[in-house]
Amino acid sequence: MTSSVIIEQLKRERILDLLKEGKRLDGRGLYDQRTLTIETGIIPKADGSARARLGDTEIVTGVKIQPDKPFPDLGDKGILICTAEILPLADPGAEPGPPNEEVIELARVVDRGIRETEMVDLKQLVLKKDKSVIGIFIDSSVINTDGNLFDTCSYASVAALLSCTVPKYEIKEDVPALVEGQRSKPPIKTIPVSVTMARIGEHIVVDPTADEEACMNARITITTNSEGNICAIQKGGNDGFAVEQLFKCAEIAISVGTKIRKRLEQLM
Amino acid sequence: MNENGIRCDGRKIDQLRNISLKVGVLKNADGSAYIEFGKNKILAGIFGPRDVHPKHMADSDKGILRCRYHMSPFSVTERKNPAPSRREIEISKVIKEALQPAVILKDFPRTVVDVFIEVLQADGGSRCAALDAASIALADAGIPMRDMVSACAAGKVADQIVLDVNDEEDKEGQADMPVAYMPNLGKVTLMQLDGILTPSEYKKCLETAIGGCKQVYEIQRKALMEKYFENGSQ
Numbered sequence: 001m002t003s004s005v006i007i008e009q010l011k012r013e014r015i016l017d018l019l020k021e022g023k024r025l026d027g028r029g030l031y032d033q034r035t036l037t038i039e040t041g042i043i044p045k046a047d048g049s050a051r052a053r054l055g056d057t058e059i060v061t062g063v064k065i066q067p068d069k070p071f072p073d074l075g076d077k078g079i080l081i082c083t084a085e086i087l088p089l090a091d092p093g094a095e096p097g098p099p100n101e102e103v104i105e106l107a108r109v110v111d112r113g114i115r116e117t118e119m120v121d122l123k124q125l126v127l128k129k130d131k132s133v134i135g136i137f138i139d140s141s142v143i144n145t146d147g148n149l150f151d152t153c154s155y156a157s158v159a160a161l162l163s164c165t166v167p168k169y170e171i172k173e174d175v176p177a178l179v180e181g182q183r184s185k186p187p188i189k190t191i192p193v194s195v196t197m198a199r200i201g202e203h204i205v206v207d208p209t210a211d212e213e214a215c216m217n218a219r220i221t222i223t224t225n226s227e228g229n230i231c232a233i234q235k236g237g238n239d240g241f242a243v244e245q246l247f248k249c250a251e252i253a254i255s256v257g258t259k260i261r262k263r264l265e266q267l268m
Numbered sequence: 269m270n271e272n273g274i275r276c277d278g279r280k281i282d283q284l285r286n287i288s289l290k291v292g293v294l295k296n297a298d299g300s301a302y303i304e305f306g307k308n309k310i311l312a313g314i315f316g317p318r319d320v321h322p323k324h325m326a327d328s329d330k331g332i333l334r335c336r337y338h339m340s341p342f343s344v345t346e347r348k349n350p351a352p353s354r355r356e357i358e359i360s361k362v363i364k365e366a367l368q369p370a371v372i373l374k375d376f377p378r379t380v381v382d383v384f385i386e387v388l389q390a391d392g393g394s395r396c397a398a399l400d401a402a403s404i405a406l407a408d409a410g411i412p413m414r415d416m417v418s419a420c421a422a423g424k425v426a427d428q429i430v431l432d433v434n435d436e437e438d439k440e441g442q443a444d445m446p447v448a449y450m451p452n453l454g455k456v457t458l459m460q461l462d463g464i465l466t467p468s469e470y471k472k473c474l475e476t477a478i479g480g481c482k483q484v485y486e487i488q489r490k491a492l493m494e495k496y497f498e499n500g501s502q
Binding site: 072101102104105107108112116117118220225228229230231232233234235236237238239240241242243246247250251254 | 346354355357358360361362365368369445450453454455456457458459460461462463464465466467470471474475478
């Protein structure tokens with residue numbers, strides 16, 4: 001216990017020293033992301049799937065599509081739900097059991113990014129108004145953690161959605177019935193890209209590693225859509241941001257987001 | 269919103285809802301506050317610094333902050349299941365992280381300061397109203413603080429940036445951005461966004477919200493003075 005605290009302290013000082021020269025522990029520039037790899041179609045039994053790796057952070061997402069009842073006040077829209085789980089094999093500190101507040105926040109931030117950008121046109125997923133709609137369930141499993149679960153999970157979820165196919169259902173005698181062999185592309189309107197930044201001292205860094213997250217003051221995740229507009233934000237961490245920093249973060253999120261979006265567009 | 273820029277509840281675009289704030293409303297708590305923010309009715313109670321249970325959560329270097337944001341089953345139109353929802357757990361976390369920069373707990377190692385928030389009636393912007401009450405309840409409890417935390421939302425309704433989005437505007441509107449701000453240190457400690465804003469609207473929305481936070485701050489100051497100084501003056 002004691003020895004690990006000393007290593008953390010040394011690492012922390014090294015990270016802070018390097019930042020003063022505009023450098024990072026792994027040699028990246030402040031606004032560079034780690035290498036991103038995305039594979040799709042890795043789980044054939046799912047309707048869509050993807051594995052995203054951002055550095056050593058790795059997340060597998062599966063999309064399952066099935067008929068469901070609409071939400072009571074949203075009878076003219078299909079359902080879309082994101083969940084996330086940090087598997088116990090992902091991290092020595094991860095434990096099985098009900099999700100803790102970090103995992104709930106992760107799933108809700110990913111969900112918000114996809115929902116608020118209106119990535120999927122949910123109005124096209126209605127089988128019978130107020131009675132029966134198509135539900136899209138996007139479930140993410142964290143396989144390995146090294147910081148920035150938000151962006152990795154968001155990219156895996158968006159990639160799985162972009163590569164999914166929607167089975168066809170028809171209403172027969174008031175119940176939805178599967179029409180075999182007829183699948184279509186999902187109604188995609190825009191591609192959300194989340195960009196997470198950490199404030200360490202007065203420096204803003206993009207895509208923090210676990211070590212950087214351990215010494216960050218605050219964190220912000222900004223999701224943009226294909227038009228370059230800002231659609232979802234979540235600030236986290238135990239300190240705040242100056243207003244000017246928040247303006248800067250939005251600019252970074254838009255420019256980094258544009259590059260990632262080109263990668264995701266190729267999956268369509 | 270009508271053609272004169274008057275909103276569904278009669279406010280102008282840059283106008284807050286009515287806010288009333290009372291400090292020291294709970295006898296058993298170390299600090300407390302009650303806020304009415306529009307139709308929101310919210311209680312905040314502070315307990316601590318006190319022993320941490322479970323013990324493994326304790327930090328030997330400093331006190332810890334815990335927060336529970338909870339909505340009463342009768343606080344909304346459809347009865348809400350009393351068990352904490354995922355939404356409430358997330359809001360508890362962001363409220364805790366919004367208050368954390370303001371409190372100084374280094375002199376209270378191995379203890380916890382518990383912030384309990386009960387939303388008796390909800391009306392849009394409840395997390396901001398809850399933060400406003402929690403922040404002065406912490407001051408009422410005598411917890412050392414760097415600054416007050418003042419919170420207020422701004423949003424986009426009918427293509428205009430408006431201050432303090434109410435429930436109806438939140439549901440029908442295009443964007444909602446809750447913001448918490450430390451007015452003397454100039455730091456944003458909570459920011460979320462649901463909805464679509466262009467980069468210039470984003471700037472305007474954040475500035476509008478901070479303007480609201482500064483107005484809330486004056487109301488918080490007055491509420492504290494009413495309890496601690498006769499006739500509300502020093």
